[in-house]
Amino acid sequence: MNQVPQVPRLSQDQRDPGAPSDRMGGVLLNVKGLTKKFGDATILRGIDLTVREREVVAIIGPSGSGKSTLLRCLNALEYPTSGSISFRGQPAFGTVGERGFMPLAERELNAQRSQIGMVFQRFNLFPHLTALGNVTAAPMWVKGLSRDAAESAGRQLLNRVGLADKAEMYPAKLSGGQQQRVAIARALAMEPALILFDEATSALDPELVGEVLAVMRDLAQLGMTMVVVTHEMAFARQVAHRVVFMDGGLIVEEGEPEQFFAAPKHQRTREFLSKVPQ
Amino acid sequence: MDESQSFWQFSLQEVLPQLFDGMTLTVELTIAAGVLGMFLGLLLAFARLSRHRFLRWPVMAYVTLFRGTPLLLQILFIYFALPPLADIRLDAMPAGILALSLNAGAYLAEIFRAGIESIDRGQMEAARALGMSHGLAMTRIILPQAVKRMIPPVVNELAALAKDTSLVSVIALSEMLYVTQRLGAKYFRPWEVYGWAALGYLLIVWSLATLAGRIERRLAVRGV
Numbered sequence: 001m002n003q004v005p006q007v008p009r010l011s012q013d014q015r016d017p018g019a020p021s022d023r024m025g026g027v028l029l030n031v032k033g034l035t036k037k038f039g040d041a042t043i044l045r046g047i048d049l050t051v052r053e054r055e056v057v058a059i060i061g062p063s064g065s066g067k068s069t070l071l072r073c074l075n076a077l078e079y080p081t082s083g084s085i086s087f088r089g090q091p092a093f094g095t096v097g098e099r100g101f102m103p104l105a106e107r108e109l110n111a112q113r114s115q116i117g118m119v120f121q122r123f124n125l126f127p128h129l130t131a132l133g134n135v136t137a138a139p140m141w142v143k144g145l146s147r148d149a150a151e152s153a154g155r156q157l158l159n160r161v162g163l164a165d166k167a168e169m170y171p172a173k174l175s176g177g178q179q180q181r182v183a184i185a186r187a188l189a190m191e192p193a194l195i196l197f198d199e200a201t202s203a204l205d206p207e208l209v210g211e212v213l214a215v216m217r218d219l220a221q222l223g224m225t226m227v228v229v230t231h232e233m234a235f236a237r238q239v240a241h242r243v244v245f246m247d248g249g250l251i252v253e254e255g256e257p258e259q260f261f262a263a264p265k266h267q268r269t270r271e272f273l274s275k276v277p278q
Numbered sequence: 279m280d281e282s283q284s285f286w287q288f289s290l291q292e293v294l295p296q297l298f299d300g301m302t303l304t305v306e307l308t309i310a311a312g313v314l315g316m317f318l319g320l321l322l323a324f325a326r327l328s329r330h331r332f333l334r335w336p337v338m339a340y341v342t343l344f345r346g347t348p349l350l351l352q353i354l355f356i357y358f359a360l361p362p363l364a365d366i367r368l369d370a371m372p373a374g375i376l377a378l379s380l381n382a383g384a385y386l387a388e389i390f391r392a393g394i395e396s397i398d399r400g401q402m403e404a405a406r407a408l409g410m411s412h413g414l415a416m417t418r419i420i421l422p423q424a425v426k427r428m429i430p431p432v433v434n435e436l437a438a439l440a441k442d443t444s445l446v447s448v449i450a451l452s453e454m455l456y457v458t459q460r461l462g463a464k465y466f467r468p469w470e471v472y473g474w475a476a477l478g479y480l481l482i483v484w485s486l487a488t489l490a491g492r493i494e495r496r497l498a499v500r501g502v
Binding site: 120141 | 410411
């Protein structure tokens with residue numbers, strides 16, 4: 001029997017849910033002219049994207065459109081072929097020079113990465129650690145938190161994603177939806193400025209999708225900055241502040257969800273939206 | 279030396295005490311070469327996994343050389359051919375340990391490499407995305423998972439190593455097989471002598487397997 005996820009809501013942010021400009025802060029992430037080639041294949045052909053603090057950006061598009069590659073570039077899991085990414089006004093991860101991408105020193109790169117959380121399609125929990133162990137690993141080993149501090153924060157986070165009673169369980173004993181919620185708690189444990197979601201619900205059984213989306217929705221409401229690659233149109237429509245449609249390694253169209261879904265401007269966008277379940 | 283000695287008399291008085299000394303040396307050789315070989319193998323495996331060609335390439339050449347030539351030849355080469363070639367004169371024991379370690383290192387390097395590579399790439403990515411350095415991710419995330427998968431093939435390799443120590447009898451190291459051959463030639467009672475030696479090797483390999491099984495169970499988590 002599947003438990004209905006109990007996702008306790010923390011003290012609600014009382015900000016005005018009015019115009020995006022009121023809701024959002026300054027520019028957090030700025031991508032300019034980003035391209036990515038794998039050998040002869042060009043995956044990204046020049047992406048410009050700005051993400052502001054507390055903004056939720058949904059990236060949609062057909063498979064092979066480059067949306068996952070773009071997301072992986074935003075956490076230096078892939079290095080760009082050309083173009084630039086800045087994070088909080090600083091060049092992120094490195095710079096593209098004449099001899100290709102020159103990454104920052106490992107220490108600086110890791111420091112930037114630790115501020116950008118990532119949630120993967122296939123969870124990628126550490127199978128040799130318990131749920132709590134997964135959540136406390138990076139705070140202890142990277143930030144140097146004491147075990148006590150990390151565990152008390154970790155239990156709070158597990159509680160927040162509705163898994164307080166699963167803290168001592170190993171990932172193999174958890175359902176896909178539970179694993180993904182642990183993975184979200186693990187990302188939150190580093191107190192990131194931004195979380196990237198790479199098709200976080202695509203590997204889940206249909207009946208488990210809802211519990212993960214509920215957690216993501218909660219995070220959005222609490223003002224977490226999120227870039228979400230997704231096939232869940234309802235989520236994009238209801239939660240995102242901005243929807244970005246990608247095809248063939250380019251951003252074809254972007255806009256506020258209401259306008260985007262009601263009156264897509266480009267033929268390609270209309271074709272795509274007509275084929276996916278809304 | 280009495281031809282009419284009973285099986286047990288002969289075994290207990292003539293064979294087992296000497297065989298025990300040989301077995302002690304066999305165990306010492308196995309442990310020394312096993313430990314050194316594992317260190318070497320781990321270093322080689324990391325070099326083999328490196329991004330840098332100048333680290334990977336020599337390891338591939340090394341593994342090809344030590345897997346592609348007989349261990350017996352390697353032992354003879356180190357003991358007899360190094361002195362004139364490089365003016366390095368090793369006693370039989372260090373020469374034997376060196377040859378066995380270098381050989382085991384080549385095989386263990388491949389086992390370690392395969393074990394590390396068998397861990398899903400997503401594990402490293404998740405660790406890096408949390409801000410862990412490559413080294414931290416390797417020691418805390420990848421290796422703990424890989425070690426469990428490596429135990430069975432490593433035990434295989436160590437069992438092979440325990441038996442291969444018999445080859446150093448060619449450089450007159452009085453390990454178990456060397457002792458056995460001498461006893462066999464001396465008493466003309468090969469059946470007893472070689473039978474006991476076989477049991478001796480079985481005992482060593484069986485102990486190894488038992489120890490490994492215990493470690494494996496201890497490492498067994500509900501996860502992996």
